[in-house]
Amino acid sequence: MDAAESLCADRRLRLTPVRRRVLELLLAAPKAQGAYDVLSGLNRDAPPRQPPAAYRALDFLVAHGLAHRIERLNAYVACASPGSTHRPAFLICRACDRVAETPDLTPDRLKREADAQGFRIEATVVEAVGLCPACAP
Amino acid sequence: MDAAESLCADRRLRLTPVRRRVLELLLAAPKAQGAYDVLSGLNRDAPPRQPPAAYRALDFLVAHGLAHRIERLNAYVACASPGSTHRPAFLICRACDRVAETPDLTPDRLKREADAQGFRIEATVVEAVGLCPACAP
DNA sequence: ATCGAAATGTTACACTATAACAGAACCGTC
DNA sequence: GACGGTTCTGTTATAGTGTAACATTTCGAT
Ligand SMILES: [Zn+2]
Ligand SMILES: [Zn+2]
Ligand SMILES: [Zn+2]
Ligand SMILES: [Zn+2]
Numbered sequence: 001m002d003a004a005e006s007l008c009a010d011r012r013l014r015l016t017p018v019r020r021r022v023l024e025l026l027l028a029a030p031k032a033q034g035a036y037d038v039l040s041g042l043n044r045d046a047p048p049r050q051p052p053a054a055y056r057a058l059d060f061l062v063a064h065g066l067a068h069r070i071e072r073l074n075a076y077v078a079c080a081s082p083g084s085t086h087r088p089a090f091l092i093c094r095a096c097d098r099v100a101e102t103p104d105l106t107p108d109r110l111k112r113e114a115d116a117q118g119f120r121i122e123a124t125v126v127e128a129v130g131l132c133p134a135c136a137p
Numbered sequence: 138m139d140a141a142e143s144l145c146a147d148r149r150l151r152l153t154p155v156r157r158r159v160l161e162l163l164l165a166a167p168k169a170q171g172a173y174d175v176l177s178g179l180n181r182d183a184p185p186r187q188p189p190a191a192y193r194a195l196d197f198l199v200a201h202g203l204a205h206r207i208e209r210l211n212a213y214v215a216c217a218s219p220g221s222t223h224r225p226a227f228l229i230c231r232a233c234d235r236v237a238e239t240p241d242l243t244p245d246r247l248k249r250e251a252d253a254q255g256f257r258i259e260a261t262v263v264e265a266v267g268l269c270p271a272c273a274p
Numbered sequence: 275a276t277c278g279a280a281a282t283g284t285t286a287c288a289c290t291a292t293a294a295c296a297g298a299a300c301c302g303t304c
Numbered sequence: 305g306a307c308g309g310t311t312c313t314g315t316t317a318t319a320g321t322g323t324a325a326c327a328t329t330t331c332g333a334t
Contacts, residue, residue, distance in 0.1 A: 014280080014281080014331085016281070016282090018281090018282080034320085034321080035321070035322075036320075036321075049283085050283075050284065051321085051322070051323085052282085052283085052284085052322090052323075052324095053282070053283080055321095055322065055323080056281080056282080060281095070264065071208035071209045071262060071264065072208045072264045072266065074290095074320085074321065074322090087263070088263075089263035089264070090263070090264050091267070091269065092264060092266050092267075093266075093267070093268060093269035093271075093272055094266050094267065094268065095268060095269075095272035096269065096271065096272055098269055098271075100269070110263065114267070117269075117270065118269075118270035118273065119267055119268070119269055119270065120267045120268045120273055121266070121267040122266055122267040122268070124224050124263065124264065124266070125208060125262070125263070125264040125266070126224070126225075126226035126227070126247065126262070126263050126264075127207065127208065127209050127226070127229060127262040127263075127264075129209065129229050129230075129231050129258070129259055129262075130228070130229075130230065130231065130251070130256055130257045130258040130259040131230060131232060131256070131257045131259070132228065132230035132232075132233065132235055132237070132254075132255075132256055133254065133255035133256065134230075134233065134235075135232040135233055136255065136257055151300085151311080151312080153312070153313090155312090155313080171289085171290080172289095172290070172291075173289070173290075186313095186314085187314075187315065188290085188291070188292085189291090189292075189293095189313085189314080189315085190313070190314080192290095192291070192292080193313080211289085211290065211291095211321095
C-alpha cells in the first residue's frame with residue numbers, strides 16, 4: 001500500500017478514494033477477486049456503487065501495474081511488486097483459487113519455481129498479445 | 138480434419154455431427170471464435186440450437202486437444218497440431234484478433250519465435266493451473 | 275473565477291456461461 | 305432383438321461478466 005502511494009505520487013497519478021479502497025480490498029483478499037466481488041466490497045461501505053465503478057478502478061490499477069488481471073479466472077489480484085515493470089507468471093490453484101505471483105522469469109524456470117514452492121503445475125497458459133505482421137505499422 | 142477423424146477413431150471418441158461441424162467452423166475461421174460465433178455458425182444450418190450445444194461441443198474439442206481456448210478473448214481456435222500433447226503459446230493480435238499457435242517451447246524461445254514471424258509482442262500472459270501445497274493430496 | 279481534463283454517477287444493455295432436467299441415441303450384453 | 309446403462313442432445317431459464325452512453329461532479333491549472 002505504501003509502495004502504491006509513493007508510486008502514484010512519483011507518476012502524478014491520482015489514487016482516489018475508490019481506487020485506494022479497491023486496492024486495499026485486493027490486498028486483503030486471500031484469493032483473486034472478481035469485479036463483482038470488489039463491487040460488493042465497495043458496497044459494504046456507503047454509498048452503493050454500480051459495476052462501472054469497480055471496473056474503472058480495476059482498469060486503473062491494472063494499467064499502472066498495481067494489480068494484475070487473471071484471464072483464466074476473470075479476476076484480479078494486487079501486484080506483489082508494484083513499480084517494477086515485469087512479466088509475471090501466476091500459479092493458480094484450481095481447488096482454492098489462490099493465486100501466487102512469481103517474479104519475471106523465463107519459461108523453463110517456471111517449473112523449477114513451482115517445484116520450489118511445492119506447487120504442482122497441471123496446465124500452463126502462455127498468451128502473448130501484440131501486433132501481427134499484417135497489422136504492424 | 139482428417140487428423141481429428143483418426144485421432145477420435147484411435148481413442149474411441151465420438152466425433153458426432155455437432156462436434157464435427159464446430160471443428161469445421163473453427164478450422165474455417167480466420168480468427169478466434171467466441172462460443173456465440175460458433176452458435177451462429179451452427180444455426181446457419183438447421184435446426185436452431187441453444188448455447189449449451191455450442192459450449193458442450195467446444196468443451197469436448199478442448200478436452201481432447203482438438204481446439205484451444207484463448208482465455209484472453211473468451212474464444213476458441215482449432216489446434217494446429219492435434220494429437221500431440223503440447224503446451225502451446227498463442228500470438229494474439231490485438232488489432233485483428235487473429236491467433237497463431239506456436240509449438241511447445243521454452244519461454245525465452247517465445248521472443249525468437251515471435252521475431253521470426255514478424256510478430257511484435259506487447260504483453261505476455263503466463264498462467265499455470267495446478268494444485269498449491271495446501272491443496273495437494 | 276474560469277476552463278478543460280479527469281473522474282465519477284447512473285441507466286440500460288450486451289455478451290459469456292451454466293444449472294437443471296427431460297428426452298433421445300448409442301453400445302454392449304443377454 | 306429387447307433390455308439397461310451411459311453418453312449425448314434438447315430445452316428452459318437464469319447466473320455471471322463487461323460496456324456504451326451520457327450526465328454530473330471534481331480537480332488542477334491558468
Ligand atoms: Zn506484479
Ligand atoms: Zn489451493
Ligand atoms: Zn494445439
Ligand atoms: Zn493483426
